[in-house]
Amino acid sequence: xxxFANKRIEYxxxxxxxxxxxxxxxLASALTFKVAWRDLLYQIYFIGVKSQTVVLVTGAxxxxxxxxxxxxxxxxxKMDTATxxxxxxxxxxxxxxxxxxxxxxxxxxxxxxxxxxxxxxxxQIDALRTLATHPVDYLVVPRLxxxxxxxxxxxxxxxxxxxxxxxxxxxxxxGIDPAFLWQNMLHFTHDVDVIIGVSKAFVYGxxxxxxxxxxxxxxxxxAEGVGRATTEAVVYCSITILITNFFLTLIxxxxxxxx
Amino acid sequence: MIETRNLQKSFGxxxxxxxxxxxxxxxxxxxxxxxxxxxxxVLLKHLIGLLKPDSGEVLIDGxxxxxxxxxQLLLVRKNFGMVFQGAALFDSMTVAGNVAFxxxxxxxxxxxxxxxxxxxxxEVVDLPGTEEKNPAELSGGMRKRVGLARxxxxxxxxxxxxEPTTGLDPIVSDSIDKLIIRVRDHLKVTSIVVTHDMRSAxxxxxxxxxxxEKKLYxxxxxxxxxxxxxxxxxxxxxxxxxxVQHPT
Numbered sequence: 001x002x003x004f005a006n007k008r009i010e011y012x013x014x015x016x017x018x019x020x021x022x023x024x025x026x027l028a029s030a031l032t033f034k035v036a037w038r039d040l041l042y043q044i045y046f047i048g049v050k051s052q053t054v055v056l057v058t059g060a061x062x063x064x065x066x067x068x069x070x071x072x073x074x075x076x077x078k079m080d081t082a083t084x085x086x087x088x089x090x091x092x093x094x095x096x097x098x099x100x101x102x103x104x105x106x107x108x109x110x111x112x113x114x115x116x117x118x119x120x121x122x123x124q125i126d127a128l129r130t131l132a133t134h135p136v137d138y139l140v141v142p143r144l145x146x147x148x149x150x151x152x153x154x155x156x157x158x159x160x161x162x163x164x165x166x167x168x169x170x171x172x173x174x175g176i177d178p179a180f181l182w183q184n185m186l187h188f189t190h191d192v193d194v195i196i197g198v199s200k201a202f203v204y205g206x207x208x209x210x211x212x213x214x215x216x217x218x219x220x221x222x223a224e225g226v227g228r229a230t231t232e233a234v235v236y237c238s239i240t241i242l243i244t245n246f247f248l249t250l251i252x253x254x255x256x257x258x259x
Numbered sequence: 260m261i262e263t264r265n266l267q268k269s270f271g272x273x274x275x276x277x278x279x280x281x282x283x284x285x286x287x288x289x290x291x292x293x294x295x296x297x298x299x300x301v302l303l304k305h306l307i308g309l310l311k312p313d314s315g316e317v318l319i320d321g322x323x324x325x326x327x328x329x330x331q332l333l334l335v336r337k338n339f340g341m342v343f344q345g346a347a348l349f350d351s352m353t354v355a356g357n358v359a360f361x362x363x364x365x366x367x368x369x370x371x372x373x374x375x376x377x378x379x380x381x382e383v384v385d386l387p388g389t390e391e392k393n394p395a396e397l398s399g400g401m402r403k404r405v406g407l408a409r410x411x412x413x414x415x416x417x418x419x420x421x422e423p424t425t426g427l428d429p430i431v432s433d434s435i436d437k438l439i440i441r442v443r444d445h446l447k448v449t450s451i452v453v454t455h456d457m458r459s460a461x462x463x464x465x466x467x468x469x470x471x472e473k474k475l476y477x478x479x480x481x482x483x484x485x486x487x488x489x490x491x492x493x494x495x496x497x498x499x500x501x502x503v504q505h506p507t
Contacts, residue, residue, distance in 0.1 A: 122350075129308075130410075132336045132337045
C-alpha cells in the first residue's frame with residue numbers, strides 16, 4: 001500500500017514537473033514570437049468558431065434552467081423581478097466561464113490530445129524535429145494562444161446567450177414585468193462581474209491548451225496510448241478547471257473587495 | 260564528419276547499444292545492417308539528436324551533440340534530412356505542403372519560388388504533378404519518395420534513411436535504391452541508410468556497418484563484407500535462421 005502510494009505521488013510530481021517544463025518552453029517560445037501565425041489563425045477558427053454551437057446551446061439552456069429555478073423560489077417571497085439579476089451575476093461570475101470551459105475541454109482538449117498524440121505515434125513529431133522545428137513552437141504555442149483568445153470570447157457569448165434566454169423565459173413564459181426585470185439586472189450586475197468571468201475564461205483556456213498539448217506530446221504508443229491520452233486530457237482539464245475555479249473565486253473576490 | 264564514441268543506450272532494463280564507436284567521413288554512403296530490434300534505428304536517431312545516449316558521445320563536425328538542449332539541436336539538424344520508415348508525412352498537409360515545410364519555416368522564399376522548388380524536388384523523386392494530393396491518397400512507395408523530397412529540398416549535407424525499402428515490392432525498392440544513389444551523387448551528400456535489404460545494402464553503400472548483440476560487429480567495404488566467411492555475417496547475409504539445420 002505504501003509502495004503504491006509512493007509510486008502514485010512520484011507519478012503526480014513527475015507530471016507536474018513536466019508540465020512546468022512545458023510551460024517554461026511555451027513562455028520562451030511565445031516571448032520570442034516564434035509563433036506560426038497562419039496556424040494560430042486556423043486554431044482560433046477551429047477552437048473558437050467551431051465550438052460556438054455547443055457553447056451557445058449550453059449557455060442558453062443553463063440560463064433558462066437557472067432562471068426557472070430561481071423564479072420558483074423567488075416567487076414564494078414576491079421577488080420575481082430579481083430573477084434575471086441572479087442569473088446574470090451567476091452566469092458572469094461562475095456558470096458562464098466554468099460551463100464554457102468544461103464544454104470546450106470536452107471538445108477541444110480531447111481533439112488537441114488526439115491530434116498531437118497521433119502525430120507522436122506516427123513519428124510526425126520526430127519528423128518536425130528533424131526539419132529543425134521545435135514541436136512547442138509549431139504545435140503547442142498556436143493551440144495555447146488560440147484557447148486563451150477563444151475561450152473568453154466564447155464565454156462572453158455563453159453569458160449573453162444565457163441572460164437572453166432567461167429573459168425570454170421570464171417574460172414570455174413566467175409573465176414577469178420586463179422593465180423591472182431588466183432594471184434589476186443592470187442594478188445588480190457590475191462591470192467587475194464580467195471582468196471576473198473573462199479573467200477566469202482566460203485562465204481556463206490556458207489550462208485546456210496546456211493539458212491537451214501535454215497529454216498529446218507524452219502519450220503512449222499505439223491506438224491505446226492515443227485513446228488514453230485523449231480521455232486523460234478531458235478528465236485532467238475538467239478537474240483542474242473545477243479546482244482552479246474555487247481558488248480563482250477567492251483570489252478575484254479578494255482583489256475586487258467582494259469578500 | 261559524424262563520429263560516435265562508445266555509445267551506450269538502454270530503455271529500462273533492456274540494453275540496446277553497448278559501446279558503439281565508428282566514424283563516417285563527409286560524402287560517404289554508409290549502410291547500417293543488423294537484425295530486427297538490434298538497435299539500428301535507435302543508432303540512427305542518436306546521430307540526429309532525436310535520442311540522447313546514456314553515455315558516450317555523438318560528434319557532428321567535431322561538436323558533441325549529447326549535452327545540447329533541443330533548441331541548440333535545431334541548429335545542428337539544419338544540416339540533416341531524414342527519411343522515416345513510415346515516411347512520417349504530415350497528414351494535415353498536401354504533398355506540396357509537406358515538401359515545402361522546411362523552406363517555409365527556415366528560408367525566405369516567395370510562394371512562387373517555393374512552388375518551383377517543390378516541383379523540382381518532386382521531379383527528382385519521380386513524382387511530378389502530385390503537389391495537391393493528400394498523403395492518404397499515396398501508396399507506400401510514393402509516400403517514401405515524398406518523404407525523401409521533403410528531406411532533400413533544403414539541400415542538407417547529411418541524409419539519413421530509416422529502412423527506406425521495407426514493405427515495398429522489389430520493383431519499387433529498386434527505384435528507391437536508384438533514387439538514393441541519384442541523391443547521393445547529385446547533391447554530394449553523406450548518406451546513412453539503415454536497412455535489412457541485402458540487395459539494397461550492396462548497391463547504395465560505400466561501406467557496411469553491422470550491429471550484432473548491441474555492438475558494432477563489422478565495419479567493411481561492401482565487397483569485403485559480402486564475401487566474408489565470418490559465420491555471423493554469413494548467417495545474416497544469407498538469411499538463415501538456423502545454420503545447423505541449413506548449412507551453407
